[in-house]
Amino acid sequence: RKEVEQDPGPFNVPEGATVAFNCTYSNSASQSFFWYRQDCRKEPKLLMSVYSSGNEDGRFTAQLNRASQYISLLIRDSKLSDSATYLCVVKPGTGANNLFFGTGTRLTVIP
Amino acid sequence: DGGITQSPKYLFRKEGQNVTLSCEQNLNHDAMYWYRQDPGQGLRLIYYSQIVNDFQKGDIAEGYSVSREKKESFPLTVTSAQKNPTAFYLCASSIPGYEQFFGPGTRLTVL
Numbered sequence: 001r002k003e004v005e006q007d008p009g010p011f012n013v014p015e016g017a018t019v020a021f022n023c024t025y026s027n028s029a030s031q032s033f034f035w036y037r038q039d040c041r042k043e044p045k046l047l048m049s050v051y052s053s054g055n056e057d058g059r060f061t062a063q064l065n066r067a068s069q070y071i072s073l074l075i076r077d078s079k080l081s082d083s084a085t086y087l088c089v090v091k092p093g094t095g096a097n098n099l100f101f102g103t104g105t106r107l108t109v110i111p
Numbered sequence: 112d113g114g115i116t117q118s119p120k121y122l123f124r125k126e127g128q129n130v131t132l133s134c135e136q137n138l139n140h141d142a143m144y145w146y147r148q149d150p151g152q153g154l155r156l157i158y159y160s161q162i163v164n165d166f167q168k169g170d171i172a173e174g175y176s177v178s179r180e181k182k183e184s185f186p187l188t189v190t191s192a193q194k195n196p197t198a199f200y201l202c203a204s205s206i207p208g209y210e211q212f213f214g215p216g217t218r219l220t221v222l
């Protein structure tokens with residue numbers, strides 16, 4: 001079983017739509033969770049960390065469900081500039097510095 | 112202007128040659144990492160270093176070597192022993208245990 005699993009998509013949504021991505025992780029001891037954004041042929045960039053209580057940054061909301069071992073990312077009022085691949089990232093434990101990356105979910109926002 | 116730089120951006124190698132990819136950071140981060148990304152796959156960890164003069168193998172270290180003689184620098188050598196080296200190589204750095212920041216990547220193609 002993979003450490004982190006994501007639906008690869010693609011998700012094609014119209015401008016203004018709300019879209020949600022889920023991601024599951026296998027290690028129940030995982031401590032930290034992140035969403036990264038990766039544009040085509042570019043490096044991943046941190047979008048937001050995911051906190052236990054859930055957190056919001058403008059149009060983006062991230063939530064963590066430890067009992068079911070999944071995290072989610074909600075994007076409201078989608079913009080054309082949101083088109084990218086969104087990577088779910090999990091840090092396995094307090095003693096580890098490496099991260100586990102999902103394969104990414106591809107989003108295309110259509111005019 | 113703080114950040115991570117990688118060079119070259121594109122690299123072409125003949126089979127049987129060793130090549131070295133450069134990664135430099137001026138973020139004063141102790142930890143540095145090398146990942147490989149192939150189409151349709153998540154990032155896979157090659158090597159990481161938590162402190163100068165120390166490094167550990169990641170999930171796919173075979174055919175690669177690294178050094179960490181300076182805090183700012185973590186070069187990766189792709190040796191002729193690496194059977195399928197064509198990929199997008201990403202270097203990252205972090206404060207140990209915190210989110211990672213990526214360089215722009217090097218695209219290596221074996222001819």
